[in-house]
Amino acid sequence: MGDLARHRGKRNKLVKLLIEKGIRDREVLKAIGKVPRHLFIDSSFEEFAYQDQAFPIAAGQTISQPYTVAFQSEKLALSPGQKVLEVGTGSGYQAAVLCEMGMKVYSIERQKELFDATRPLLQKLGYTLYTKYGDGYAGLPNHAPFDGIIVTAGAPEIPKALLQQLKVGGRLVIPVGTNVQKMKVLIRKTEKDFELQDHGDFRFVPMLHDKNH
Secondary structure, eight states: OOOOHHHHHHHHHHHHHHHHTTOOOHHHHHHHHHSOGGGGSOGGGGGGTTSSSOEEOGGGOEEOOHHHHHHHHHHHOOOTTOEEEEEOOTTSHHHHHHHHTTOEEEEEEOOHHHHHHHHHHHHHTTOOOEEEESOGGGOOGGGOOEEEEEEOSBBSSOOHHHHHTEEEEEEEEEEEOSSSEEEEEEEEOSSSOEEEEEEEEEOOOBOOSOTTO
C-alpha cells in the first residue's frame, strides 16, 4: 500500500479541517499534509485514515486523532533542529509528524509489540529518530535536557523525572487525568520554577507505569 494521489488529496482536506478547528502553526499543518497516516494504521481502516478520529492499534492502544496530534505539536512551540522527547511512540504517527517538522526526535515506548512494529516502519518510511523500549515515566535522562517533551497517553500526575529533563525555556505537553484528561503545558522558567497552562479536555489511553505488565 503506497502513498497515492487519492491519499494526498484526503490529507489536503484534513489540513483544511484542522485550520477550521483552530490549528495555526504552518510547520504543523505542512507536516500533517505530508505524513501518510494510512500507513500507520491497520489496512482495514485505510479508507477512513484521514478522518479526524482515533483508531485502535495493537496492544490495546490507539492512534490519536489528527487534531490532537496537531494540537500537541503546536503547543510544543519548537523550531526545526530542536530536541524533543516523545513518551509513547505508539503507531509512530506523532513521531513522524515531529520528524517532518525538522525536530531531533527521541521516542520511548513501553509496549514491546508496538515498539517492534513501529521502529522498522519509521525506518522504512525514511524517518530518522532515536527510539527506545522502556518506561516513559523515567524519560531518557542520558539524552536530556530536551527543548520539548510530549506525552501521548493520559498520565495520572505529572512525572517529576520528565520535568527534570526539560531545558530552561522548554515545554512539557501532557494530558493529565484518569477518564478525561486536561491538556497541560508546563514551561520551565528557571531551574526550580514552572509556568502551568491548561488547555481543555481530551481523551487518551492511560499511561502505564510498569513496562513488564
